[in-house]
Amino acid sequence: MTDGEHIAQEDLALYAMRGSSEEESAMVRLHVKECAQCRAELEKLAADLAVVAMSVEQHPLPEGARQRFIEKIAAAPAAQRPTGQATVIPIRNEKPVRRSGAWVPWALAAVLALIAITLGVQVNSLRRELREDTHELADLTYGNIRAQKVLDVLNAPESQHVLLTASKAAPVPSARAIYLASRGGLIFQASNMGPLPENKAYELWVIPANGKAPIPAGLFWPDAAGNASLVMPELPVGVEAKAFGVTIESAEGSATPTLPIILAGATPTL
Amino acid sequence: MAGSASAGDAQLLDRVCARDQQAMTEVFDKYSRMVYSVALRVLQDQGHAEDVMQEVLFKVWREPQTFLEGRGSLGAWLAVMSRNRAIDALRRRKPTDAVEDVVLVAKTNLASKYEHNSMIEKVREVLKGLPLEQQKSMKLAYFEGLSHSEIAARTGDPLGTVKTRIRAALISLREALET
Numbered sequence: 001m002t003d004g005e006h007i008a009q010e011d012l013a014l015y016a017m018r019g020s021s022e023e024e025s026a027m028v029r030l031h032v033k034e035c036a037q038c039r040a041e042l043e044k045l046a047a048d049l050a051v052v053a054m055s056v057e058q059h060p061l062p063e064g065a066r067q068r069f070i071e072k073i074a075a076a077p078a079a080q081r082p083t084g085q086a087t088v089i090p091i092r093n094e095k096p097v098r099r100s101g102a103w104v105p106w107a108l109a110a111v112l113a114l115i116a117i118t119l120g121v122q123v124n125s126l127r128r129e130l131r132e133d134t135h136e137l138a139d140l141t142y143g144n145i146r147a148q149k150v151l152d153v154l155n156a157p158e159s160q161h162v163l164l165t166a167s168k169a170a171p172v173p174s175a176r177a178i179y180l181a182s183r184g185g186l187i188f189q190a191s192n193m194g195p196l197p198e199n200k201a202y203e204l205w206v207i208p209a210n211g212k213a214p215i216p217a218g219l220f221w222p223d224a225a226g227n228a229s230l231v232m233p234e235l236p237v238g239v240e241a242k243a244f245g246v247t248i249e250s251a252e253g254s255a256t257p258t259l260p261i262i263l264a265g266a267t268p269t270l
Numbered sequence: 271m272a273g274s275a276s277a278g279d280a281q282l283l284d285r286v287c288a289r290d291q292q293a294m295t296e297v298f299d300k301y302s303r304m305v306y307s308v309a310l311r312v313l314q315d316q317g318h319a320e321d322v323m324q325e326v327l328f329k330v331w332r333e334p335q336t337f338l339e340g341r342g343s344l345g346a347w348l349a350v351m352s353r354n355r356a357i358d359a360l361r362r363r364k365p366t367d368a369v370e371d372v373v374l375v376a377k378t379n380l381a382s383k384y385e386h387n388s389m390i391e392k393v394r395e396v397l398k399g400l401p402l403e404q405q406k407s408m409k410l411a412y413f414e415g416l417s418h419s420e421i422a423a424r425t426g427d428p429l430g431t432v433k434t435r436i437r438a439a440l441i442s443l444r445e446a447l448e449t
Contacts, residue, residue, distance in 0.1 A: 253428050
């Protein structure tokens with residue numbers, strides 16, 4: 001989802017469209033809190049997408065819709081008054097009551113109204129706090145889960161550490177993959193990767209040990225320094241790998257690798 | 271098309287806060303068609319789309335104060351709310367977006383630019399002019415609320431292809447909006 005520093009635009013767009021999973025959403029929320037660049041991009045994307053919504057073809061309202069709305073708001077004006085503007089009926093404006101003890105019910109009603117308003121304010125405040133806490137908890141929980149997954153892949157004795165080097169010529173580009181088949185976990189870091197034409201992308205492949213077709217493990221574009229990474233791309237669980245490879249594909253990615261293989265590395269034999 | 275959200279909207283919302291039903295009716299007259307049309311685009315059902323429209327606009331009446339600070343464009347906010355509520359209805363999930371989740375939209379000043387009719391027309395043209403695969407991916411993502419993986423499963427295209435198509439569509443859209 002991230003390229004190491006920032007969240008990919010398409011993932012930000014997915015978040016803005018509310019198509020991300022809860023975990024991904026929590027991760028994005030956490031990241032944009034701290035990253036002004038991604039926050040700005042998310043704002044732009046959200047604005048762009050708002051215009052997409054606003055550009056839909058306009059249709060007339062169903063018959064009677066306006067009247068139904070007017071009746072709806074007329075039926076619930078006072079009950080929905082914003083909390084901060086709630087008022088109490090001023091009992092001092094009532095006509096003076098001469099009968100002894102007749103003020104007691106009014107006073108009780110006023111006290112009860114005050115209590116109700118106070119409780120209403122408190123309930124709203126608690127709801128707001130609960131919602132904020134829930135978001136924060138989700139962020140922390142997801143952060144912990146993800147950190148644990150990364151640690152699992154890094155520390156598991158059965159994780160395979162593979163060094164990928166250039167198949168020909170000077171071994172300038174290189175990459176390292178850490179793969180845990182039982183979890184479908186993969187951490188990949190490449191360096192000294194050459195720049196790509198605009199319509200091209202590097203694609204990482206998992207070569208299954210069972211001889212089946214290579215599995216695409218994600219597209220990546222190196223930064224200006226030639227570095228790139230893929231962290232926990234979506235992969236099927238339980239596929240033992242024979243090797244890993246990197247090819248150059250079209251920017252849309254490919255279902256099968258295109259020769260030549262830029263980087264390749266076999267998994268160590270156990 | 272809804273007019274530009276401007277000082278006029280702020281004044282309307284002030285009056286709505288003061289429980290002025292006439293002001294709320296003016297908000298309804300200004301934006302209800304757009305809100306309804308967005309919901310109808312997603313749900314393809316007039317009855318359900320009206321339900322969403324009524325809910326979104328009633329929220330303005332019920333909680334106008336939530337729009338007042340830093341929300342910017344009421345029209346854009348309503349469009350996004352309508353789209354999100356319709357997607358919730360389509361996917362039969364509980365409404366999840368708090369007002370805060372939509373605030374991002376309004377930090378960009380849509381009022382002066384994006385809500386202009388010519389801009390909307392421009393966006394329509396850009397969307398129509400996208401390659402069919404990009405149109406389809408955007409439709410599935412934005413108007414059906416599918417994730418990239420769900421789109422890939424639905425279309426049979428590789429996940430990377432789906433992401434690239436959506437990214438290309440968004441780049442085309444951004445370029446059109448910034449020119």
